[in-house]
Amino acid sequence: MNETAPLRARAEIDLAALRANVRTLRAHAPSAAVMAVVKSDAYGHGAVPCARAALEAGATWLGTATPEEALALRTAGVPGRVMCWLWTPGGPWREAVEADLDVSVSGMWALREAVAAAEAAGVPARVQLKADTGLGRSGCQPADWPELVAEALRAEAGGRIRITGLWSHFACADEPGHPSVAAQLALFREMVAYAEERGVRPEVRHIANSPATLTLPESHFDLVRTGIAVYGISPSPEIGTPADFGLRPVMTLSASLALVKHVPGGHGVSYGHHYVTPGPTTLGLIPVGYADGIPRHASGTGPVLVGGKWRTVAGRVAMDQFVVDLGGDEPPPGSEAVLFGPGDRGEPTAEDWARAAGTIAYEIVTRIGTRVPRVHVNRDQDG
Incomplete structure (x- = not known):
C-alpha cells in the first residue's frame, strides 16, 4: 500500500513509537x-x-x-x-x-x-x-x-x-x-x-x-x-497520561473530508435532527461511521481536528459517516480530518474520544473496523 496515497480513512500505525514504548516498559521492569x-x-x-x-x-x-x-x-x-x-x-x-x-x-x-x-x-x-x-x-x-x-x-x-x-x-x-x-x-x-x-x-x-x-x-x-x-495509551488516565509514563500513542486515525457545503440556519443534521444549525454555516462530511468503529455514543460530542481547529460531531454518528459543523470555514474536499492521534499537532487523542463516548481508550482503538486500512510506518528498526 502506498503510505502517502489519499484514502477514505486510514489508521497510521507508528512502529517506531511502539518499539520506543516497549523499551520504556522494559525500563519500568528491569x-x-x-x-x-x-x-x-x-x-x-x-x-x-x-x-x-x-x-x-x-x-x-x-x-x-x-x-x-x-x-x-x-x-x-x-x-x-x-x-x-x-x-x-x-x-x-x-x-x-x-x-x-x-x-x-x-x-x-x-x-x-x-x-x-x-x-x-x-x-x-x-x-x-x-x-x-x-x-x-x-x-x-x-x-x-x-x-x-x-x-x-x-x-x-x-x-x-x-x-x-x-x-x-x-x-x-x-x-x-x-x-x-x-x-x-x-x-x-x-x-x-x-x-x-x-x-x-x-x-x-x-x-x-x-x-x-x-x-x-x-x-x-x-x-x-x-x-x-x-x-502508547495510559492504562489509567487518573494516575498518569501517556507522556507521564514515557509512552507515545501509536495509532493516528484520519479520514479525507468527503464534502463541504453551505447550509442555512435551522437546518437539521443527520438522523433524528439532534443537531440543528444555529445560523448559516458550512458542514463537513467525514466518511467514517459506526461500521468503522466510530462510537455512536460519541454523537454530538466526538472531537475531530479539521483545518487546524477542533470540531465536534454534529448530530448522530451514522453507519458510514458523520458531520461536523465547520462554522463557515471552507477547507477543500479531501482535506485531512484527524479523529485522534498522539496530540502533537493539536489533534484529539483516543482518551478524548473515550471521554466523549463514556468508555475507555482501550475500546476506542480496538474497535476500529476492518474497512479502515492499517498503514504501518517506520517499519525499519531505529537505532
Missing part, C-alpha cells in the same frame, strides 16, 4: 522479561507487524487471548515464546502443542485436553497454570488449586506436559491503593509457593498487567504482561 500482548489484532493495530516490532525492541514473549490468534502468528513466521489463554472445550489444542505455544490451564477439563493433545502430537504440551486470585474470571480457585497442581505434576512426570508458568491477573491494578491489589498479590504468592513446594519449577511467574508494570514493582516477578501500554 528485572523481568516483557510480554507484548497482541490480542484482538494488537488492540486494532495489526498483530503481525506489531509483534515483530515488539520483539525487535526486546520483548521476549507475545500474548494472545485465543489460540487462533497465536496460531496466526506462527503461520506468519513470528518466532519466540507465544502464550494464549482463552480456551474452550474442543479447541485447537493439538495444533497449539505442535506450534510450540504456551497454553493456559484454569481447570481439570483443560488440563485433560492439553494432555490428550500432547499424546496425539507426540510432544509435551507447554502448560501455564492460572490461579484465580480474585478477578473471578478464568483461573483456578484456591480450593481447587491442590488438585490441579497434583494432576499437572503427574502429567509432567509422565512426560506429557511441561509446567512452564504460574500466573494470575489483577482486577483493580489501574486503581493504585485498591485493597484488592495487595490481597491478590499475597494470594498469588501463596499459590505459587504451594505449587513450588510440591515440585513445580516454572520458567515464569507473572501477574503484572500494564498498570501494575508501571506502578507496582513488587508485582513484576519473572515476566510482565503489557498490553495497552505497548500501544
Whole structure:
C-alpha cells in the first residue's frame, strides 16, 4: 500500500513509537522479561507487524487471548515464546502443542485436553497454570488449586506436559491503593509457593498487567504482561497520561473530508435532527461511521481536528459517516480530518474520544473496523 496515497480513512500505525514504548516498559521492569500482548489484532493495530516490532525492541514473549490468534502468528513466521489463554472445550489444542505455544490451564477439563493433545502430537504440551486470585474470571480457585497442581505434576512426570508458568491477573491494578491489589498479590504468592513446594519449577511467574508494570514493582516477578501500554495509551488516565509514563500513542486515525457545503440556519443534521444549525454555516462530511468503529455514543460530542481547529460531531454518528459543523470555514474536499492521534499537532487523542463516548481508550482503538486500512510506518528498526 502506498503510505502517502489519499484514502477514505486510514489508521497510521507508528512502529517506531511502539518499539520506543516497549523499551520504556522494559525500563519500568528491569528485572523481568516483557510480554507484548497482541490480542484482538494488537488492540486494532495489526498483530503481525506489531509483534515483530515488539520483539525487535526486546520483548521476549507475545500474548494472545485465543489460540487462533497465536496460531496466526506462527503461520506468519513470528518466532519466540507465544502464550494464549482463552480456551474452550474442543479447541485447537493439538495444533497449539505442535506450534510450540504456551497454553493456559484454569481447570481439570483443560488440563485433560492439553494432555490428550500432547499424546496425539507426540510432544509435551507447554502448560501455564492460572490461579484465580480474585478477578473471578478464568483461573483456578484456591480450593481447587491442590488438585490441579497434583494432576499437572503427574502429567509432567509422565512426560506429557511441561509446567512452564504460574500466573494470575489483577482486577483493580489501574486503581493504585485498591485493597484488592495487595490481597491478590499475597494470594498469588501463596499459590505459587504451594505449587513450588510440591515440585513445580516454572520458567515464569507473572501477574503484572500494564498498570501494575508501571506502578507496582513488587508485582513484576519473572515476566510482565503489557498490553495497552505497548500501544502508547495510559492504562489509567487518573494516575498518569501517556507522556507521564514515557509512552507515545501509536495509532493516528484520519479520514479525507468527503464534502463541504453551505447550509442555512435551522437546518437539521443527520438522523433524528439532534443537531440543528444555529445560523448559516458550512458542514463537513467525514466518511467514517459506526461500521468503522466510530462510537455512536460519541454523537454530538466526538472531537475531530479539521483545518487546524477542533470540531465536534454534529448530530448522530451514522453507519458510514458523520458531520461536523465547520462554522463557515471552507477547507477543500479531501482535506485531512484527524479523529485522534498522539496530540502533537493539536489533534484529539483516543482518551478524548473515550471521554466523549463514556468508555475507555482501550475500546476506542480496538474497535476500529476492518474497512479502515492499517498503514504501518517506520517499519525499519531505529537505532
